[in-house]
Amino acid sequence: MSNNTKQDERLDYLVEEFKADLDEYKELQTPNSREDKRRILRSLMNIRMPKELSSEVMKVQDEYLTERAAEKGVVNLSDIPVIRDGLSIWQGDITRLSVDAIVNAANSQMLGCFVPMHTCIDKAAPTSITQVYNKRMARCS
Template structure:
């Protein structure tokens, strides 16, 4: 059986297992279309609460996601050009990057995005890492709630380090960025600066030599894109001056052309 057929077999198996696991959707009729099947599986993964899954299901899920990663194309550090000193810009899907750590723009619950097929980076990372990521995040949050109380939520700019599971990266650093409700404030600017500083400090403490930052807070958190890029580049450059040779590479991962333009202007 060729790999494409094997992948379809894995997909069909996972659909039945995740349907049964959901309870609510156990009798859902699955269409024959491969694209629709993939979307349904991703949606079932997105809405699933953190809990254990049988080892045999996890094994097939991992095989399925590994093939997905290969299909999308894994991007190594050597394929990402250096723009200035140890800084790079890379446009595309952050889940393709084979680096020591990628940064996830998380929410204060730290469990990923539960909206089926949502386009946010939190959803993308949790989907292609696999359901183990949400389970690990939940375990870490439960320990923090035991310490700080049942209403504990992750504060802004405090990073959390997890494994990356089926992503090409080694680790994921989850961080809650500042939310801009009306006007941009100096407090929000300082919070965003702290996001970058604290993440780089975490890399240093854990021996992570390459990190890819997403555009923290510029999506549904409404931080102005240009100012966010200014803070990101300034903070990374200043941190690198204080910690020479600590990071082999700091990558600014952008998705929109607008963000790419800002970073290119700032780093030229």
């Protein structure tokens, strides 16, 4: 099976799972085009509150997002020239960077942005990361 076919299956699965997870979007009409499905999935991921996902959804999501990252190309820190004293400047899509940390200018709930299709950096984080963060924050309260 080709990567595109497998990736399309993952996309279809994730769209349906994320729709089912959000009561107000269960009946949302799923578009036919790959790009429109990607937009719907991203929007559903953007508005979903951090909570548990099944291990199967997490597995498929990780496979899907890993493949999407590979499609865009990954930039390692060592690929970015050092300007001086360990300082590098990257101008481009920060979701392509393979780095250890990204600082999020979070909202008052420390949950990031919930605007569908907004380009905030926290939208690049997969659901697994937001779940872990949410659990840690809950222990601190």
